[in-house]
Amino acid sequence: MSDELIRRLKEEWEAKTLQSTLRKFPERQTEFRTESGIPIERIYTPADVRTDYVQDLGFPGQYPFTRGVQPTMYRGRFWTMRQYAGFGTAEETNARYRYLLQQGQTGLSVAFDLPTQIGYDSDDPLAAGEVGKVGVAISSLEDMERLFDGIPLDQVSTSMTINAPATVLLAMYIAVAKKQGVDPHVLQGTVQNDILKEYIARGTYIFPPEPSMRLVTDLFRYCHAHLPRWNTISISGYHIREAGSTAVQEVAFTLANAIAYVQAALDAGLAVDDFGPRLSFFFNAHNNLLEEVAKFRAARRLWARIMRERFGAQDPRSWMLRFHTQTAGSMLTAQQPENNVVRVTLQALAAVLGGTQSLHTNSRDEALSLPTEESVQIALRTQQILAYESGVADSIDPLAGSYLIEAWTNEIEKRAQEYIDKIDAMGGALRAIEQGFIQREILESAYRWQMAVDHGDKIIVGVNRFQVEETLTLDLLRVDPRIGEQQAARLKALRERRDTEAVSAALDRLKAGAKGRDNLMPLILDAVEKYATLGEICNVLRSVFGEYQPTTMF
Numbered sequence: 432m433s434d435e436l437i438r439r440l441k442e443e444w445e446a447k448t449l450q451s452t453l454r455k456f457p458e459r460q461t462e463f464r465t466e467s468g469i470p471i472e473r474i475y476t477p478a479d480v481r482t483d484y485v486q487d488l489g490f491p492g493q494y495p496f497t498r499g500v501q502p503t504m505y506r507g508r509f510w511t512m513r514q515y516a517g518f519g520t521a522e523e524t525n526a527r528y529r530y531l532l533q534q535g536q537t538g539l540s541v542a543f544d545l546p547t548q549i550g551y552d553s554d555d556p557l558a559a560g561e562v563g564k565v566g567v568a569i570s571s572l573e574d575m576e577r578l579f580d581g582i583p584l585d586q587v588s589t590s591m592t593i594n595a596p597a598t599v600l601l602a603m604y605i606a607v608a609k610k611q612g613v614d615p616h617v618l619q620g621t622v623q624n625d626i627l628k629e630y631i632a633r634g635t636y637i638f639p640p641e642p643s644m645r646l647v648t649d650l651f652r653y654c655h656a657h658l659p660r661w662n663t664i665s666i667s668g669y670h671i672r673e674a675g676s677t678a679v680q681e682v683a684f685t686l687a688n689a690i691a692y693v694q695a696a697l698d699a700g701l702a703v704d705d706f707g708p709r710l711s712f713f714f715n716a717h718n719n720l721l722e723e724v725a726k727f728r729a730a731r732r733l734w735a736r737i738m739r740e741r742f743g744a745q746d747p748r749s750w751m752l753r754f755h756t757q758t759a760g761s762m763l764t765a766q767q768p769e770n771n772v773v774r775v776t777l778q779a780l781a782a783v784l785g786g787t788q789s790l791h792t793n794s795r796d797e798a799l800s801l802p803t804e805e806s807v808q809i810a811l812r813t814q815q816i817l818a819y820e821s822g823v824a825d826s827i828d829p830l831a832g833s834y835l836i837e838a839w840t841n842e843i844e845k846r847a848q849e850y851i852d853k854i855d856a857m858g859g860a861l862r863a864i865e866q867g868f869i870q871r872e873i874l875e876s877a878y879r880w881q882m883a884v885d886h887g888d889k890i891i892v893g894v895n896r897f898q899v900e901e902t903l904t905l906d907l908l909r910v911d912p913r914i915g916e917q918q919a920a921r922l923k924a925l926r927e928r929r930d931t932e933a934v935s936a937a938l939d940r941l942k943a944g945a946k947g948r949d950n951l952m953p954l955i956l957d958a959v960e961k962y963a964t965l966g967e968i969c970n971v972l973r974s975v976f977g978e979y980q981p982t983t984m985f
Contacts, residue, residue: 434478441476449473465722466880467677469842475834482837487732491827493747495735497728497840498828499786500751505824509537510782511789512814513590515757517542517567518801519910520917521577524567528582530804534811538789539620540590541578542566543600548635550596550969553918562915565801566592570918571964573925575603576610585613589620590665590755590789595637597624598646599968602956605658621662621711621755624650627688628667630864630981632674632873637969640861642976646951647692648699651706653952662711664692665755672715673761675877678726679843681715683850684860684869686734690851691860693742703742707749714787716778717759723778724830725839727754727785733844756782757791763798767893768905771795776813783823784830790814800907922964929962937961938971945975 463471472479482488489495492502501507514531516539517524528539543566546558552570553562562568569575584607593600601622605615626643629636636643647664654663668676668685676684689710696706714730717723734752738744758778763771772795779792792810794802802810818824830836854863863869883889890896937958944954958968 432477437476437478441474441478465678465839466717466719467679467722467843467846469679469722469839469846472835472838475838477834480834480837481841487841488831488837494739494750495732496751497732498831500731500753500788504786504827505783505818506827509818509824510787510814511538511588511755512536512811512818513538513540513588513755513789513791514807514811515540515542515590515592515791516807517544518565518908519563519567519914521567521569521574522580523563525578525580525582527804527807531807531811532582532587534808535815536811538588538590539582540791541592543591543593544568545635546570547600547965548593548595550599550637550965550973552922552964552966553915554922555966559915562918563910568914568918569600569603570922570966571925572603572606572959572962573921575600575607579604579607583613584608584611585617587619591620591622594623594626594629594633594635595643596965596969597622598650598952598955599959599965601650601661602952602959605956606960615658617660618658619660621665622650623667623713624664625667625688625713627691627860627864628670628685630979631671631684631688631869632676633670636979638972638976639979640864642945642972643979644692644695644861645699648696648701649950649952651696651709652699652701652950654709655701655705659709661709662753663706663709665711665713666692667713669713669715669757671873672717672759674873675761675880676873677876678717678719678722679846680850680872680876682726682730682733682843683847683854684873685712685714686730686737686847687851687854687860687863687869689734690737690741693738694859697742703738703744704746704749707738707742707744708746708751710749710753711788712752712754714754714756714782715759716756716782716785716787718762718774718777720777720781720784721830721835722839722843723781724785725836726843727756727782727787728828728836728840729843729847730754731786732840733847753788755789755791756785756787758782758793760793760797763793763795764891764894765798766898767901768795768799768903770893771798772809772813775810776817779813779817780821780823783817786828796905796907799903799905800909803906803908805906925962925964933961934958934963934967938963938967941968942971942975945972 488497491499516527545561547569551558553568651663654661666689668681671684672681731752735750738750758775775792792813794806794810796806857863941954
């Protein structure tokens with residue numbers, strides 16, 4: 432049946448069948464759009480889909496990977512159930528990891544506290560009041576040893592959400608593995624190491640862009656030689672979306688940043704197929720289930736084309752967009768927090784239907800505090816029910832062929848590519864960030880969304896509609912405020928018993944390397960193994976690189 436005939440039949444349906452119903456039951460609004468502003472048709476037909484099956488969809492595990500990066504997807508094994516966790520001391524977080532592993536979690540994900548994220552030791556005056564609050568406090572190799580005590584690093588994969596000091600925390604992880612007798616070549620996991628999105632959306636940067644990109648590519652080069660199974664970066668759209676972007680912007684700005692990392696690595700003399708297979712991504716799963724599924728599919732296809740056609744990658748593994756997903760923290764509500772279980776379930780379902788490789792499901796109480804063990808268990812059970820009971824993992828890319836899904840996949844890819852073209856014309860992601868373009872686009876989207884909520888055009892159940900008088904009944908997790916003092920005492924004891932001369936010599940070698948062009952990873956690892964602290968190492972780098980001071984007003 433031709434598209435022209437389908438359109439004519441649709442017009443007849445609208446005139447003869449639809450109009451009589453609309454007169455009796457008018458639609459609730461005159462225009463429907465997705466969060467990205469894509470118009471939503473009342474009904475989709477084959478005439479709305481311009482797709483060449485072989486070129487645009489293909490088969491799972493084959494270019495362009497629209498239908499998934501693995502030939503069997505979840506029929507072979509489920510996605511990694513990787514709950515993001517960390518709070519207080521290393522011992523407390525270690526206990527949470529052991530609990531999660533006992534409950535069936537299949538990978539670890541480390542949340543670091545704010546001082547760690549910006550390269551300060553727990554006893555630094557700037558760390559006061561923040562130690563252990565939003566993640567685990569890690570200031571030295573001793574802390575990292577406590578964090579993974581009794582957890583064999585050759586038997587788990589670990590994701591670390593750390594960016595500006597990513598080289599230091601990865602060095603600590605390597606050092607712990609070596610102390611366990613584990614060959615770093617077998618280590619599996621991911622270090623986020625995505626500094627560009629910090630300038631855009633999150634703010635936990637330390638150094639200016641140029642030396643920051645050097646640290647990124649130094650880590651790429653080191654891992655290619657010494658940690659071949661390690662994902663050297665997790666290019667994050669999650670925080671871009673949490674800052675208020677649309678789904679289209681999340682894809683576009685994430686891939687624009689990825690292009691900048693690939694180009695920086697090429698400029699540093701690396702071969703694209705040496706580091707391309709170890710690039711990974713991190714996306715958000717929001718509330719609009721169908722748009723999110725289309726977003727994941729569009730991102731996979733667009734990245735495959737970028738790597739093969741733009742960068743000339745020859746290894747099919749370099750074309751694959753492998754990604755971790757976290758459900759949307761910004762969509763959780765403090766009001767009626769039990770409703771968040773439903774929200775998280777829908778978001779997780781979108782991630783699974785979209786073909787994620789690993790998944791974190793947020794807990795119901797995270798709009799109020801760090802999650803309790805009970806809430807974490809419910810969040811993990813959500814994934815397990817999807818995997819074992821829902822049937823959605825039994826067939827690959829089960830929504831493929833839906834006229835709506837295919838039309839939206841095409842539209843998201845097209846709109847994301849238009850953004851990438853615009854950013855290319857500015858000179859790339861870094862120039863677009865310096866000009867404030869990406870930040871402005873996100874701010875404007877966030878403003879539009881908030882205005883829609885404030886005016887009641889966007890309904891948030893329990894917030895601006897269906898409110899109730901309620902008394903909070905959930906038990907909340909509170910971090911002991913004395914943790915900062917405990918950590919300071921530990922650091923003092925460490926400094927007294929370590930070999931001070933060896934530490935000083937290692938830091939001097941690092942400073943000389945930073946002034947030159949040496950790969951800094953071996954020098955950082957050497958300093959870590961001498962028990963130089965995170966703050967000491969970052970301060971050496973600050974003395975050479977300086978600190979980033981944003982100047983763009985937007």
